[in-house]
Every structure is written in C-alpha cells, then in structure tokens.
Amino acid sequence: MGELLAAPAEAAGGLAVYGALAVDGSAPASTRQALVDSGVPGRLAAKDPTLWGPEAAAGARAGLGWVDTHRRSRELLPQLAELTTELADLDHVVLAGMGGSSLAPEVIARTTGRPLTVLDTTDPGQVRAALGDRLARTVVVLASKSGTTVETDSHRRAYWQAFLDAGLTEAEAGRHFVVVTDPGSPLEAVAAELGAITVLADPEVGGRFSALTAFGLVPCALAGVPVADLLDQAEAFAASLDRVDGNPGLALGAALAAAATAGRDKVALVPDGTGVEGLGDWLEQLLAESTGKGGQGILPVVVESPDSPGLTGTDVLTVSYGGALAAGAVPGAGTAPDVAVNGPLGAQFLAWEYATAVAATVLGVDPFDQPNVTESKEHTAAILAEGPPPAPAPSSVEGAIEVYAPPGAPGDLAGALRHLLGGLDDGGFLAVTAYLDRHADADAARLRPLLAEVTGRSVTFGWGPRYLHSTGQYHKGGPQVGSFLQVTGTVDVDLPVPGKPYSFGELQAAQAAGDRRALAGRERPLLRLHLTERSAGLAQLLDAVGSLRA
Template sequence: MGSFALIATGAALAAVDAVVPGLVDEQVASRLMAKDATLWGHDAETEASVRLGWIDLFEGSRALLPEIAGLRADLRAEGVDRVVLCGMGGSSLAPEVITKEAGVDLVVLDATDPEQVRAALDEDLQRTMIVVSSKSGSTVETDSQRRLFERAFTDAGIDAASRIVVVTDPGSPLEEASRKAGYRRVFTANPEVGGRYSALTAFGLVPSGLAGADIETLLDDAEDSAEFLGDDAEDNVGLQLGAVLGGTTPLRDKIVFADAGSGLPGFADWAEQLIAESTGKLGTGLLPVVSSIDAPEVHAVAPDVLPVLLAPLDGDAADGVSDSGTPDATRVLVRGSLGSQLFVWEYAVAVAGRILGINPFDQPDVEAAKKAARGLLDDRPESAPPAFVDGVVEVRGDPDLLGSATTVGEALQALLGRLPDHGYLSVQAYLDRHGQSELEQVRAPLANVTGRPVTFGWGPRFLHSTGQYHKGGSPVGVFLQLTAASGEDVAIPDQPFGFGELIAAQAAGDAQVLAEHGRPVLRLHLTDRDAGVAQVRAAVDALVGAGENG
C-alpha cells in the first residue's frame, strides 16, 4: 500500500504553518487534481493546460502492463535478458531509480563520453536489446546511441529491428521512423505529460518493466497516494511538502538531499531534475543539491539551505530530524514507498511553483546549450588554446577570472573567490560516470572549504536536469567544468562527428552559454584521464588543507 510521511522542524515547520492554510482556502489541492490550468497564472495557462496528464494517468499506464510483461517474456525466451536504455533526463532518471530500488539490472546510457558508450556497447550483444526513449526523437544523444547499436547489431549478424523498442510521444518523428523501420515495439506515452513528470508513464514503466521491476506495485502505491492529495485539508502532505519547498521566509532556495537509509538509491537524482527544471527560471527558483547524510551542508545548515532527509519506509520517522543539537533546527524528513514518493513530489513541486509564482511546466533555457553545441558541431572551430597547462591539465577561463594563476590550485582559488555569500559551486564532469566515479569525492571537500552548497553533475546528463537552473535560476553560481581526452573516439554511423566530438561540443557549448549569462566558468581539460583525476583531487585536497591550516 502506498504511504508517505513528512516531518518538518524549524523554518520548514513555520512554512507549513504559514502557507498551508492559504492553500486550503484557495482549494489548491482539489483544483490541481481536477487539472485546473489557471493555478499558475495567466501566462502559464496555455502551457499548463497541456501538461497535467500526470494527474490521472493510472488507467492508461495500467493498460501497458500486460504488453510490457508479454514482450519481456518473449525476449527472455529468445535469450535476450540485457536491457540498455538510451535516453536522457526524464527518460532515464526514473527508470534508473525504479530498477535500482527493485534490485534488477538496467544499463542506463545517458552519456556521450566515448569510454562510457564503448563500455555499454562491448557487453554481450547476443543477449542485448535497447529501449530508445525520447519524446520527440530529436535528442542528439539518444539518436546517436540508437544509430550506434543498430549498426552494431547488424554487424554482429543480429536482426537489429528485433532488438529495438521505442518509447516516444504519439505523432513524433521518432514514432513514424520507428514504425517504418519495423522496430520490435513502439510504445507511445501521453503527450500531455512533460519529461520530468513522466516517471509513471511509458517512459518510466517500459524500460523498468522489461528489466524486471515490479511496476504494478509502483502504480498501486502512487494511486493510493493520489487519493488523498485532492483533499483541501491542512494535513495534506502534498500541500505541506509544497509549502516547505516554496514557502520558507526568507526563501531557503538550496534544497539539500541526504539519504538516511531510504532504500531508494538514485531518488535524489530524479528529484533533482524535477525541482531544477520546474522552478529554475526567471532569475529565481530552487536549487537541488544531492549530498550524503554526513555532508557539510546537512550538519552546518546555512540560512538559505533546506536539508531534506530521505528516511526508511519502516523506520522511526523522527530519527535524524533533530540530531543537530538544537530542537528547532530546520530539517525535513520524508519517507514513503517509491510510487508514493514519485507522485507526491511531482504534486508538491507543482504546488511550490504556484507559491513561487513560477510556471513549473516549461524549461525556457534548456535549448540554449543544445543550440550552442549544434553550432560548434556544424562550424568545427579550432579549440581555443589554454590559458596555461599544469601537469596533465589544460586550464581555460576568462582572463579576469584566472588573473595571475599558473596552477590548477590557484585557478580553483580564483574561481572560489568569485563565489557569492549566498551562492553555490557547480562541478560538471564530462567524463565516464562509471569509470571515473571517484571524481564525485571532490564534492564534500569543496563544500567544506567554501562553506557553501556544491552540486556535482555528469555531463551531458545534467544538461537535461540542473542545466535549466544554471542559466535561468538565481545568478549566484560559479562553475567548474571538467573534460578529458579519449584514447579512441567512437564513430556515430551516418554522422560527420563521433561521440568524442559530440561531448566536446556539448561541454564547450554549455560553457559558452554560461559565460554569456555572466556566470564564472573555470574549464579543466585532462589530457590523461587517470593522472588528471588524481591531479584535480590533489588540488582540492590542498585547498582543504590550506583552509584548515588558515
């Protein structure tokens, strides 16, 4: 049975007390569940009117279950039991958390790094099928991955069409092309559900179900939760969570997630996209920060930080809420089954959008980085020479930013010197998130040395998530971009560029757009991956040591 519980303390509890009664008086709960598109104001009404299909998707989603189960059985009978998901953003983040929670294998290929792509391709093709997941089919990463696997299947003597399943919107170019190509199955999703709200549609269910997750229970739990979210009552936890997110005074706009044993690995990554893309616009919004239970941001809570602890479903809901030493410390603890969590958070972010005066269903700044990357792929300009080289790291940045820096450490110090009092640092690693996973270990030390929230994103994955906030949200971020050379590129069939060129253009394009928005960007290019990662980590450790000694 679905369940969701929330405990708020400090400023979070004050937000609940101050904001929820007004939401009840305005009948926000019943209006939202009735798909009232006027909730977010006149300017948002047109968009909202075609983006509320997630509210009542359960019947349509349940209709998919026998078809998914039948296809999975057919594939297993043919010896095909390895599922690779080619998708980005909302098309990949929900299936990743659903399958992790279920303990079943799903290869999520939301990358263009040649080494990560090659690793996904080099496994046993004889037992592999791919799910190509894209609302439009025009997503360059997903299209490139499809081309690669289709050619690989054919070269291996495998009927490629029999190994390709597609999830897309009805009437999309991808649907038409896929049916013409005779792919194994084409699933169409409700077009009135945006990507980040699509966890319980075909986009979340098809790859998860094919991998073996229990998607029927997932839907049951979500629907159970939906039943009480329409109540215009002060104990409506969806309204409470929305108030916590959007109603603190002054606004605690850095939402720091820490997993306290929830059993939902990857949930914070899914919530990160939902929150950042939904609210990060018009120069404001909420910045989600995926951290850990021992993170600096959780134990030394700044006035603009809201810690959210993800607790076990069957644990003591009070555990960890007031462990900061003061009974009125600001904390939010949530617990619930995965289906409940997915639906309640979608609901709460929509409510938070109303409180913040933001349309939670558009993403006006996402396209800018894509356009810049396409321009670089078309024009193929020569790479700008680095400002200097330190060891195996090429350093690039605006001269005003770098100043007299001649080492990686000095360049990092220069970047951190531009960090505002209420700002954040964004670390963006355009590398193999499996092969260079140790890079994530720089996040906590950087948070320690700066005393500010630090986000860590793998590129281009984060472009479909926090990328919207970086350009459209509060202009208080500074950006550290990490790229790396590849030993050998992976060609993209029928394209004039390979994956190495693609990821380089994506990184350069995003840096260009950030700079155009006045955001400080430090770019470190590792000419040797392993040595470069070690050098960057050593430079961060040295900053921490200098701070402790200072």
Template sequence: MSFDISVSGDAAEAVDRIVPQLVSDLVASRITAQDPTLWGPAAEGEAAKRLGWTEAVVVSDGLVDDIIALRDRLRSEGVDHIVLGGMGGSSLAPEVITRTAGVELTVLDATDPEQVLRALNHRIDHTAVVISSKSGSTVETDSQKRVYERAFAEAGIDPITRIIIVTDPDSPLDQAARADGYRVFNADPNVGGRYSALTAFGLVPSGLAGVDIAALLDEASSVAGRLAVDHPSNPGLILGAAIAGTRPLRDKLAIVPDGTYIVGFADWAEQLIAESTGKDGKGILPIVLDKYSTEVKLGLNDVQIVRLVESERETEEVAAGEIEISGTLGAQLLVWEYATAVAGRLLGINPFDQPDVESAKIATRGLLEQQPEPTPAAFVESGIEVRGTQSIIAAATSIDAAVEALLSSLPHGGYVSVQAYLDRGAYPELELLRERLAARTARPVTFGWGPRFLHSTGQFHKGGPAVGVFLQLVGTASEDLDIPGRPFTFGELLHAQAAGDASVLEAHGRPVLTLTLSENPQGVETVLDIIR
C-alpha cells in the same frame, strides 16, 4: 500510510502559513483536474498540455500487460540485459526504479565515447535496447540508436528484434520507427519528461528489466486520493509549502537518504525540481548529499534539509528546521511531482517549461555545424588545458590559482557546480570533488555528470539565481567513436556540449573554469590533488 511527512522550524512555519491558503484556493483539486490557470497567464499555454501526469497511474495501468509480455518474449529468446538510451526524466526515473528493485539496467545517458563503447561491447548477444525520447530529436538518444543499430547488424542480429522505442505519438521518432518496423510504446504527450516517471518512459525500461511495475503503480495509487483533496493533511501541499515557502527562502534543498530503502531517489528529484523551478532568476537548487556531507553539518541558513527515512518519527524528534519523509517509491514519485507543481505556484514561475535547456542545445548544434577551431588554452599544466571566463583566468598562472580565483568569486548565497564530462563508470572517484569543495568553501556544492546534468540542474544554473560558479572537467578519450550518418563523433559531440554550455553560462554572467584533461587516472588524480 504509504507516505508520511514531518516538518519543523522554518519549514513548519511555512506550512502553517501557506497550506490554509492553498486549501482555500483549491490548488490540489485544481491540479488534479488539470487546471492550467494555476500558474498565471504566461504559463497557461504550456500548462494546458503538461498536466497529464496527474492521471498517469490510471492511464499507465493499460501498459503493464504488454510490457510484461514483451519481457517474457525477450527472455525466451535469451535476452536478459536491457540498455536504456535516454536523457533527463527518461533515464533518471528508470534508474531509481530499477536500482531500488535491485534489477540490472544499463543506463546510457552519456556521450563519452569510452562509456558508450563499454556498453556496446557488453553482452550484445543478450541485449535489448530501449530508446526513449519524447520528440526523437534529442541528439544523445538519436546517436545511441544509430550505434546500436550498427552494433546489432555487425553481430548478425536484426535490430528490429532488439530495439524498442518509447516516444510521443506522431513524433518524428514515432513515425520513423513504425515505418521501419520497430516495436513502439507511446507515452501521454501531455506529460513533460521530468514528470514522466509513472508513464511509459519510466515503466517500459523498468518492466523489461524485471521490476514489478504493477506494484509500483499500486504504491502511487495508494496516495493519489490524498493528493487530490483540498485538506491541510495533503502531503503534496505540505511538501510544496515546506520547500518553497520559507522566509527568507532556503533556496538550496539538500536531499539526504537516511535509512530509506529507495536507492538514488535524490538524483531523480534533483532533475524534477531544478528543471521545473530554476528560471526567471528564481528557483530551488536540489543537492544530492548523504548524512555525513559537510552541508548537513554546517547549518547554513539558505539550505533546507530533507531526510528520506525508513519510517515516520514523532514530530518532536525531527531535527530543528528539517523535513523528514518516509514512503514507498511509487508514492514518493507522485507526491514530489505534486509538490513541485505547488512550489512553482508559490515561486511565481512556470514549472513546465525549460528555456535554458533549449539554449544549451542550440549552442551545441551551432558548434557541431560550424566546427570552429577550439579556443586556445590560457595555459597548460601537467597536461591539463586551462580555459575559462576572462576574470577567472586573467591573472592565473597555475591550476591552483585558477581554482582559487573561481572560488573567490562566490557571491553571497552562492554555490559551486562541478560538471564532469568524463566516463562516469570509469572515474567514480571524481565525485569526491564535491565534498572537498564543500569543506573548502563552507558553501553548497552540486556535482553533475555531463551531458546528463544538462537535462537536470542545467536549467537552474542558467535560469535560476545568478549565484553559481562553475568548474568544468572535460575528458579527451583515448578512443573515439563515430556516429553512423552523422558528420561528428561522440568525442566531438561531448566537447561541443561542454563548450556550448560554457558559452551560455558565460553569456548569463556566470563564472566558468574549464579544465580539459586526458581521460586517464593521472589527469583525474591531478585535479583531485589540486582541489585537496
């Protein structure tokens, strides 16, 4: 089998109770037939144009030869380094595909100027860039395209020969790129970004980087038949019921690699599930953990643990209340897409829209257009500026007191979200904050690099249950980078994204503490010490 799942405890009870009804309602075959009525009248319009992923394996097969031919041509010209400019599903799927295959792909889903500069200055003579955006209006990818066009021109390289576009047909980006002479790959417009792993968005950058994408599609194809059948053994129905049907709902989903060969899968699944289900005050919050994480040991009654293992074990060997999954990467991608669609039906939400992702984008655009003066800091300590929700900073005179006030505001069933708007390549140690806060609070903690998480868990934070508290870390780069043709820099864009998201969180009644620090090791160490 290319995919196996074992369940126990609450998850097993949910499967036994729910899957027979899903089978009776023909949910699997109706998803495969792209029936938009499965999620209710309010979701029908969106669902009618978002179910093309169910046939992505077949549709994408026709792309493979063209992608390989382009890869071979680029390599013959000395181009052996691929950079991907994309956000959300456009970057997270290629990241897990290439990391698992062990091939190099520079994923640039960032607006931190120092992170962008480091990518620009790395082997430009041997680099090709894939710009991936459904609409082409995504500010991050538009900015990345602009700076790479300039960088290639300054290096004496025609950008037309080094930039490849992946977008929907007839999008503004599609029209402009074709008019300029760029090589364009069109994706199925009836697939949302987070369900696009097996479309051109996942395959073009992965294939150009050197992945055997035909084999990846074969892996997905091997499980497609099982997913289409209305039967109690359907893994998509089982997984959907297990993650969205427990009573009471375990609405934090801890995804734990425990022997799997797949690298970074939880980051992709986090985006798929959080953005699909976190709305209308409902949802499932995925948390990227490892098998030694505090949350795994605590046995919290609102946390469902999913272990990604190398091979299936006997059901009685599965830890009580846990889910164990094994399978190939291609099969995993397709099963989790089906399961997420099933989870949406069980939760009573539309799994294909993302209203609160759009609200953060609107707030960011407003700040970039108006260029208001920054909100004055409540106080400054060790060079770190402190801002936040009034209830959090009102009585605080130190960062430690402000952090304590934020954590003390955790409601029942709550979680902490750490959001780091810094160079993730330069400061990987910041992810230590996640484990330290989990140990301190004995509650689930999620960590996201900004602005990448805005296209992932950002939807859940604002649209899901109002039980999160939010710690923003915002860097001030020592070197900024202008964006050709734009009246703002990457540094200004990054700060607008952080401030815009904070304003939307606060408008939704979420507590926010923002620490703005100089982007240097001393500021990072100060924060780590305070949390410790």
C-alpha cells in the same frame, strides 16, 4: 531529531512528511494557509491549468496528466507482460534516454535491485563499453518524448551498426529495440523503419513528470521490476491530493515554498538509508527544471550520505528521504533534517511532483516549461555545423591538467581554483560539471563533497551532458548566482556516430563548448580544467582541491 518525531507528521497512503509544519510555521505568515485559502489542493487535484497564471495555462493544460497518469498506465500492464515474455531471451536491458526519460527508471531499478544499464552520455569510452557488453543478449530501449534527442539518436545509430556488424540481419536487429515516445513523434516513424516494437507514452505528461508513464515502466518491466506495485503505491497516495488536511504533498510543497521565499532556496537532498536509492538524482531535474526560470528557483543539492559535507547552511533546507522507516526510527539516519519524507517509491514520485507544482504556484513560475534548455543545444548544433572555434591556449599546463582560467584570474591550477571559490556570491553556489565517463571516471564525483567542505557552501555535481537535461535549466534561467567548474578530458580512442559527420568525442566536446558559450553570455564565473590523461588528471585535481583545506 527527537523534536522532529514528536511533532505531528502528515501521512497518507503509506508516505509521511515530518517537519514541514515547523518550516511553514517559522515564516511570518503561513504559506500553507495561503495555499488552502486559494483552493490550491482541490484545484491541482482537478488539474486546473490556471493555477500558474494565464500565460502558463496552455502548457499546464497539456502537461497536468501526471496527476492521474498512474491510472491510465495500468492499461500498459498487459502489453508489458507480453513484451517481457516475447523478449525473455534478451536479458541485458539498455536504456538510451536523457533526463526525464532515464532518471526515474534508474531510481526504480536501483531501489528494487534490478539490473539496468542507463546510457545517458556521449562519452566515447562509456558508449563503447556499453556496446561491448553482452550485445547478443541486449535489448535497447530508445526513450525520447520529442523523438529528436541527439544523444538517443546517436545511441540508436551506434547500436544498429553494432548489431549489423555482429552478423544480424536488419529484421533480427530490429527485434533488439523497443521504442518509447509520444504519439506522432519522429522516433515513432524511425521505429517503424527499424521494425522495432513501439510503446506510446502519455502525451499529457511532461518528461520530468513521467516516472509513472511508459518512460518509467517499460525499461523497468523488461528488467524484471514488478511495476504494478509502483502504480498501486501511487494510487493509495493519490486519495490525499485534494485534501486540506492529511495531505503530505501539500505539506511538502508549502515547506519548500516557505523556505525558498525566506531565502533558503537550496534544498539539500540526502538519503536516509531506508530503501529508496538515488531518488535525489530524479528530484534534481524535477525541482531545478520546474522552478529554475525567470530568475527564480529552488536549487537541489544532491548529497551522498547523511555524513557528507554540504547538508546545511543559512540558505539551505535539509530534506532526507527514504522508503521504510521502522516504528520509532529517527528520520535522517544521523543527520538532523528540517524535513523528512519517507514512504514507498510510487508514492514518493507523486508526492514530489505535487509538491513541486505547489511550490511553483508560490514562486510564480510555470513548472511545465523549460525555456532555457534549448540554449546549450542550439550552441552545440552551431558548433557541430560550423566546426569548433580555434582552441585557445591554456593559461597553464600542470601535469595532466590544462588550466583555462577566466580573464583576471591567476593562470595556475591552485590560484585559479582559489579565485573561483573566493568569488562565490553571497547566497551563491558552485556547480561542478564533468564531461567524462561516469563509470571509468567515477572519482570525479568526489569533487562535490571535497569542494563543499572547502567552501562551506552549496556545491552541486553533474555529469555532462546528462545535467543539461536537468539542472542546466536552472543554471541559465534561475537566480544568476552560480559559479562553474567544468572538467573535460582527452578522448584517447574515439567512436564514430554512424551516418553523421561527427564522432561521439566531437559531439561531447561540442556539448561542453556549447554550455560554456551559454554561461559566458550570462557573464558567470567559469573555470575549465581539461584532463590530458584522465586517471592521472583526476588524481591530481583531487589532490589540488584537498590542499585548499590547509
């Protein structure tokens, strides 16, 4: 780690990248020099839509606004000040949004220590808990770029009914909603019907690049975050974007690409404990959805802490991140990262967006589309319309777990787990996806480090349906080397979706089944475990995985 500090860091606008030059230098030819020779830094800063080829040009032209959206977002500041004053009595902020509409605000709130309830689930228990929390003081931010997100529409319906059931008039209920969406989206029209305040987002910025637009700023401003600071941090960093030298975003993008093209196509993202909380969850979508397509991609692996399993491997680039390294401090907080990125959150957002776009030029993919995201959505819609297919019989039932082993696998729990883990491809990964309550069933997240320790391989963890809006694109469009463990749970008390013929529990089950159907079409290894009693089933599953270490 001393070598990491001794090597020259690339720094600008308060953000420094350590180790990137060494990663690039380990390649047979410098990726960074090739990028410079192609004029990528200046062309990207100038929003050149031809960087990713002619087929991607139209989408890039419509999606490169993130390069300078932090400047346009300053126009929102007076409106946000008025909004926070007008709604000062509504001090419980609930953000109903998925993917790019919720991940950045959650990072901002966690990093600044401001309370924000993020509702990005269809789990009935989690939705019911949110509805029962300080309803009279709640303002719901409905955030959807397209305006058609099924989860957000369901949340809107549930909250509207809850406000009316609490005795509010329709006019009073409308005051409890703020809508963030693109101009002309269906949600803009719905907002007018509700009588809700609408804040229009930058239409030239895609969802996963929208951290410094209204999607990131509105809920955080309502939660008390000084959002102008984020714009200041991005502005200070933006001066480096067109440089050949002194360009941390270029250094980071070149390192990501150099590693990926040399076979290190997994990026372990680890917090260094210096003031940026949860950035890995936002980076997960940015990297996976931007690069995971056409059989290519960089797989982000969000690691809990510097001492958690799964940080290293022959196919892994280890990257630490933080916000406030003291002078002389060692990046990585005890681990030995290949690359360390340290700086304020506004600069982090812009640096990683730039680096992701740079890496995509090397990989030859369009960073602004998500061609496979709709697959699971379409399967879900079909299941809801047609009704669920006949439920197959479990291959075994052990305690509180029903085992649905794939053909050719042992039917018992331990045997099915060993079969799944033993079948990991060379250079493959295991994705754990949990359609559960990420608060009440939080122990499910312990599966990731346990399985990483057992396998010595890259293991990711995602809450369903949240991950469908992030790593779900990589699962279907990236390299087909993934194995999948899906965990579902019995719903004891369901919750209707007002105005729809299905409940939240039925929607959640359809989303899980839709994703299984999409993965089955790619013939990827998939083991489903259903918890008939969630708490007992999780404890049993954790014990079963732990026993595999023996």
